[in-house]
């Protein structure tokens with residue numbers, strides 16, 4: 173049964189067959205690390221007779237886990253593959269905590285708070301402690317608390333550390349420790365864990381309960397970790413503890429793709445591996461199977477600029493392929509139009525599927541310009557990350573009722589539903605209940621359930637009755653959830669909670685789509701029930717459906733009939749994935765590399781690794797684009813090409829000659845020369861000044877921007893900003909001529925002053941939105 177090993181090269185095969193002892197595979201992108209892990213699991217089961225229940229495999233996304241399972245299923249049979257402990261750190265550890273969490277005082281039906289729930293809970297704590305919310309900003313406090321938890325720092329350790337307290341005092345947040353402590357207590361009373369708790373509590377559990385540790389050490393005889401370079405301290409310690417008995421641990425990763433240091437990932441975990449285990453076998457994979465020679469060469473030349481890295485040789489025997497296209501556009505919306513047009517043309521002419529394309533960006537905000545243009549061309553697309561289906565308001569509202577049916581102490585779910593849909597329970601009432609709950613060290617629900625025992629609550633009779641009705645309603649859902657299947661429960665809740673009725677009153681397209689989302693949620697519950705019924709006796713319960721909902725992302729909702737779409741996502745989310753054609757957009761200074769990262773070598777190197785990850789997702793073709801100006805924070809700012817463009821060896825690049833070049837024509841240039849900007853600051857309101865003036869300007873020999881043949885190269889003086897040649901006398905209906913786009917008619921006008929724009933339909937090139945301060949329009 174080793175046929176399946178034939179698709180592996182000798183070092184890959186060796187890493188698969190070395191099943192015993194600690195193993196590390198550190199290798200470049202696309203060299204088959206994930207494939208090795210997959211085959212290793214299949215090999216363990218098919219050839220070594222290892223029980224899938226004894227295999228633990230930790231992946232970066234649930235999607236990756238599902239794909240691995242599918243592949244393994246084809247070799248060993250799908251029902252066997254189901255039994256492997258496989259998933260993200262969070263999903264696997266949450267599963268363990270459901271069984272063992274009672275030892276730490278958590279109920280098995282604990283709620284998992286998503287990022288929004290945690291932020292709301294933090295906000296409530298800040299309010300309850302009467303702190304200034306301008307100083308204690310929720311986002312900052314949340315990040316700080318998350319960093320503590322990932323560093324395994326509890327409030328007790330915090331209060332024992334003068335250093336940490338001084339840091340927060342210096343940041344004008346001397347009471348941060350109190351917030352941290354109150355937030356933990358509040359969540360504990362609510363029977364809730366946030367994402368970071370899942371790691372922290374697993375660690376605590378294994379450390380404090382040796383018999384539990386022994387149980388899982390014994391269970392997980394073979395442990396595999398993908399993307400090991402991005403494990404954080406807590407994950408590292410948990411894996412180390414679990415592997416301690418059998419030492420059959422195989423980690424794969426690439427230090428050049430470590431991109432989560434900002435969230436506590438520690439590249440040292442790779443370097444320490446050889447120190448932590450005896451007789452580590454190290455395998456090197458050097459052949460890339462994913463990408464063309466051009467892409468591999470370009471990525472190698474880029475990452476060579478990082479000082480801090482393990483030496484590696486990556487080559488490929490794939491075709492040379494096309495050069496990487498570098499494309500400049502006037503604005504972010506032009507960039508979107510160009511991407512959409514290129515996808516459309518390549519899909520039409522070369523039989524690509526839409527799903528062969530990915531658009532990757534540094535920040536979520538960049539997706540809008542892409543979406544607008546894809547929609548305009550009727551190109552189907554799917555956005556990953558952003559607001560996932562499960563985080564949409566209406567979906568979360570219904571899920572909040574479901575959460576309460578499982579765990580009524582869940583405070584965030586209670587706050588969400590207590591007066592929604594409206595039932596006349598005011599903020600003051602909720603505030604009084606909160607104060608009481610804090611005094612009594614109880615969950616708000618416990619106060620509600622026993623409200624007659626708290627006559628000092630100062631809530632009027634009418635409100636008390638409404639609260640009692642609410643409690644009765646939630647209790648009826650609880651009873652239903654214990655006895656009926658998940659679909660019946662959710663369906664009943666959607667109808668009797670008043671949610672469907674409230675949403676149904678809104679007949680606007682948005683309102684209709686909210687109702688559709690609720691229906692979609694009901695469908696997925698139905699699917700769950702049917703899927704579970706095949707493997708389980710009895711009614712599949714709501715509790716089962718709710719277990720991992722907070723950990724699900726859109727990537728996990730995978731409808732096979734709905735796959736032929738362009739993928740849009742941030743580069744962070746693209747890790748481990750591959751696509752035939754990849755667009756990396758927004759290749760501009762202060763965006764990529766991001767403004768926050770350019771002042772420290774370590775941060776800049778992480779940013780470069782991020783670019784390396786992006787480039788190495790491409791199989792056949794990569795496109796890099798940048799705009800000369802873009803809307804950021806509501807302002808139009810000038811942009812400069814990213815330094816990363818200069819760092820790729822020239823021979824891999826094609827500075828494209830677009831059909832409708834955004835480069836300025838000689839006539840336009842002439843116009844701009846007459847009104848030259850005075851200062852660098854005026855050129856870019858975001859610029860820090862010094863660093864930018866030290867950078868090679870557009871006319872420097874190192875400049876990555878090479879205008880296409882026959883086009884005039886811009887000189888420094890040609891800088892296009894700061895010109896305010898604004899036409900005030902243009903309006904819809906006016907026919908105009910543009911030096912490059914030719915004849916057209918103004919459809920409408922937008923904005924005012926320096927931001928005034930005309931939407932013009934040109935006879936030859938279709939619709940364009942032009943900023944009047946740049947467009948040299950002639951009235952006809």
Ligand SMILES: Nc1ncnc2c1ncn2[C@@H]1O[C@H](COP(=O)(O)OP(=O)(O)OP(=O)(O)O)[C@@H](O)[C@H]1O
Nearest residue numbers: 179180181200201202203204205206207461462748
């Ligand atoms: N020996 C091989 N023969 C043919 N194709 C291979 C071989 N090894 C890997 N591949 C293919 O190469 C591509 C990259 O493999 P894989 O995703 O496992 O690489 P990786 O090292 O995990 O990459 P990343 O660092 O991006 O996570 C996949 O499409 C995989 O199927």
Ligand SMILES: [Mg+2]
Nearest residue numbers: 205206207748
């Ligand atoms: Mg991989």
